Amino acid sequence: MTDSAPVTDPSAAAPALAIRGLAKRFGPKTAVNGISLDVPAGSFYGLVGPNGAGKTTLLSLATGLLRPDQGQVWVHGTDVWAQPVEAKRLMGILPDGVRLFDRLTGEQLVTYAGLLRGMDRDTVSSRTKDLLAAMDLSADAGKLVVDYSAGMTKKIALASALIHAPRLLVLDEPFEAVDPVSAANIRDILAGYVSSGGTVIVSSHVMDLVQRMCDHVAVVAGGNLLAAGTVDEVRGGGSLEDRFVSLVGGRTHSEGLEWLRTS
Numbered sequence: 001m002t003d004s005a006p007v008t009d010p011s012a013a014a015p016a017l018a019i020r021g022l023a024k025r026f027g028p029k030t031a032v033n034g035i036s037l038d039v040p041a042g043s044f045y046g047l048v049g050p051n052g053a054g055k056t057t058l059l060s061l062a063t064g065l066l067r068p069d070q071g072q073v074w075v076h077g078t079d080v081w082a083q084p085v086e087a088k089r090l091m092g093i094l095p096d097g098v099r100l101f102d103r104l105t106g107e108q109l110v111t112y113a114g115l116l117r118g119m120d121r122d123t124v125s126s127r128t129k130d131l132l133a134a135m136d137l138s139a140d141a142g143k144l145v146v147d148y149s150a151g152m153t154k155k156i157a158l159a160s161a162l163i164h165a166p167r168l169l170v171l172d173e174p175f176e177a178v179d180p181v182s183a184a185n186i187r188d189i190l191a192g193y194v195s196s197g198g199t200v201i202v203s204s205h206v207m208d209l210v211q212r213m214c215d216h217v218a219v220v221a222g223g224n225l226l227a228a229g230t231v232d233e234v235r236g237g238g239s240l241e242d243r244f245v246s247l248v249g250g251r252t253h254s255e256g257l258e259w260l261r262t263s
């Protein structure tokens with residue numbers, strides 16, 4: 001990792017995402033403490049870290065949802081803050097906990113996402129049908145999103161992020177609350193997307209999933225980048241979970257909860 005700007009010559013293979021010195025404070029709390037990271041084009045990149053590590057903040061800074069105190073970000077060589085419209089065209093984003101327009105039906109929401117991207121109606125309509133089928137939501141296409149379950153809401157938000165066939169997908173906890181069959185279908189969709197040249201960044205707490213699904217991983221804790229590289233480099237012969245625990249520490253014991261024992 002370097003602190004210099006990434007290569008921006010379009011003929012050179014710019015990283016899908018280049019982050020340099022990103023920092024963000026909330027009052028006295030440093031959520032992201034000067035992180036630099038390159039996500040190679042065509043990689044399936046996992047971002048892991050304990051609760052409160054700064055993953056959501058880092059992804060929000062990297063995708064233009066939150067303004068950094070310091071640092072710069074490029075998507076395929078396009079500066080996210082200097083050229084936001086061009087950069088956002090290249091990205092599909094599944095943010096964590098951001099409200100959707102949930103008084104629309106699932107079909108209307110995905111259609112709206114496509115039209116907002118300036119796509120023509122026929123393309124939007126046929127892609128919406130394909131995405132609803134892929135997410136197993138065709139039968140619920142006419143239901144209001146506010147009445148969807150948590151997992152269905154995740155899937156419709158993911159469909160909205162995919163409609164314009166972006167080059168980079170940034171997904172914050174895409175599998176949270178999603179049932180195992182839908183998760184396997186989504187994994188297949190993402191694997192196909194990566195094998196056709198797309199880049200995916202996923203944040204997750206599930207080490208086993210990241211180890212099986214991703215080829216690269218970054219470990220974040222306390223707003224700092226503790227490790228980054230290929231999954232094999234980071235896990236160094238052991239399991240990713242063991243490496244994560246040794247990097248992050250913080251295992252607690254259950255002393256003091258004796259009252260919770262029932263016998």
Ligand SMILES: Nc1ncnc2c1ncn2[C@@H]1O[C@H](COP(=O)(O)OP(=O)(O)OP(=O)(O)O)[C@@H](O)[C@H]1O
Nearest residue numbers: 026029030031049050051052053054055056057058
């Ligand atoms: N808008 C905010 N205002 C104040 N503090 C915030 C805000 N957003 C995040 N933080 C703080 O910044 C730190 C990092 O939070 P962040 O949500 O980025 O962590 P995370 O790694 O995504 O956590 P989790 O895995 O639990 O979702 C936390 O201490 C959190 O309380």
